[in-house]
Each structure stands twice: as structure tokens, then as C-alpha cells.
Amino acid sequence: MVLGEQLLALSGLAASIAVGLLFLVAGIDQWRHRALLPGVIANYRLLPRRLIVPAARLLPVVEVATGAALLIGLRPLPQLLGIALLLLFAAAMAINIARGRGHIDCGCGHGALRHAIGWPLAIRNAALAALLALRLPTPPAFGAIDIATALAAGVAIALLCLLFQSLAALAASPAHRR
Numbered sequence: 001m002v003l004g005e006q007l008l009a010l011s012g013l014a015a016s017i018a019v020g021l022l023f024l025v026a027g028i029d030q031w032r033h034r035a036l037l038p039g040v041i042a043n044y045r046l047l048p049r050r051l052i053v054p055a056a057r058l059l060p061v062v063e064v065a066t067g068a069a070l071l072i073g074l075r076p077l078p079q080l081l082g083i084a085l086l087l088l089f090a091a092a093m094a095i096n097i098a099r100g101r102g103h104i105d106c107g108c109g110h111g112a113l114r115h116a117i118g119w120p121l122a123i124r125n126a127a128l129a130a131l132l133a134l135r136l137p138t139p140p141a142f143g144a145i146d147i148a149t150a151l152a153a154g155v156a157i158a159l160l161c162l163l164f165q166s167l168a169a170l171a172a173s174p175a176h177r178r
Contacts, residue, residue, distance in 0.1 A: 005140075010150050012134030013142065016070045017154025019082050019132050022161055023067030026108055031060040040107035044092050045099075076136050083129045090125035093117040108165060115169035124161065 030037050037056040041047065047055055066085065069078035089106075096104060096117060106117045115121075142150070 006146075008134050009137075009139050010142070010146055010153075011131060012136075013139065013147070013150035014153035014157060015128065015131035016073075016075075016079065016082075016135045017151055018157035018161070019086070019128055020067045020070030020078075021155065021158035022128075023063040023070065023082065023085075025067075025158075025162065027060040027063030027067060030063065030107070034060065037107065040105050043101075043104040044096055045101075046092055046095065075139075079132050079135045082132050086125040086129035086132070090122045090129070093122040093125070094119075097122065114172070115165060116172055118168075120168070121165075128161075 034056065037059065038052050041056050041059075042049075042052050062081070063085070066078055066081050070082060093106065096102065097119060102118055103116050106115045106121055108115060108121070
């Protein structure tokens with residue numbers, strides 16, 4: 001296998017781990033704050049009223065299941081579902097930003113920290129979807145060092161995403177603006 005193809009395959013594995021962790025964290029946090037989730041979904045103004053509660057009940061379950069499937073290495077369905085979810089979230093954000101509604105909460109988790117949508121989040125989701133697509137082709141056999149490298153990179157990507165999301169939420173908080 002050519003070095004470039006190996007690097008792309010490892011990047012796909014790292015992305016799968018990162019997105020799996022992000023979906024697990026978001027899904028668990030959304031479940032913990034499930035009383036708030038219907039309001040968050042309703043704020044996007046994209047679903048009919050009768051679908052908001054079922055979507056709020058289903059979303060955390062789908063995110064946790066997708067995250068777990070990505071982490072244990074199932075493919076290609078978890079990657080396809082992860083890509084679809086990330087692009088759906090990015091599109092919902094983009095539609096609302098275009099409508100001038102960038103003030104609404106993204107619903108990405110962190111129930112205690114309100115995080116307004118914005119182009120950086122929409123672009124992040126699209127970029128994660130693109131990286132996750134690298135995992136779709138049949139992967140080569142990875143050695144232990146390759147897997148450890150992808151695991152470290154995936155955890156680092158997930159932690160950086162969570163760190164930047166938390167910092168942005170804190171920066172936008174009323175206490176910070178004083």
C-alpha cells in the first residue's frame with residue numbers, strides 16, 4: 001500500500017474514533033438534560049411541532065449507538081449514519097445562521113453551557129463528516145502501532161473539539177461579558 005493511502009486510512013480511523021467519542025459525549029449529555037432537548041430542537045424551527053418530542057427522544061439514542069458502533073469498528077453503516085448526522089447538523093445550523101438566528105443553542109451537549117451556533121460549528125461538522133468519509137473504503141490491515149496512533153489522534157481530535165466548544169460557550173456566557 002502506498003504511504004499516502006495508508007495515511008488516509010489511518011486518518012479515517014482516527015476520525016471514526018473522534019466522531020464516536022463526540023457522539024457518545026453529546027448523546028449522554030443530551031440524555032442527562034433531556035428535558036431541555038425538545039426546546040433546543042424547536043428553536044431551530046425546522047421540524048413540525050408534532051415531530052419535536054419524538055426527535056428529542058430519538059436523537060440521544062441514535063448518537064450514543066452511532067458513537068459506540070464507530071468506536072468498536074463496525075463499518076460502513078455507522079460511518080454513513082455519522083456523516084449524515086454531521087451534515088444534517090451543519091445544514092440546520094447554516095439555515096438558521098442564514099435566517100439571522102445565530103443566537104440559538106447548538107444542542108451539541110454541555111447542557112450547563114449554552115453554545116450559540118455559528119459558522120465555525122457548521123464547518124467543524126462538515127469537516128468531521130469529510131474525515132469520517134475516509135473510513136468508508138475497505139481499510140487495510142493495521143498493525144498495533146497504527147491502531148495506537150489512530151487512537152491517540154482520535155482522542156486528541158475529540159478533546160480539542162470539546163475544548164474549543166467549551167471555551168466558545170464560556171466566552172459567550174453572560175458572566176464573561178461583564
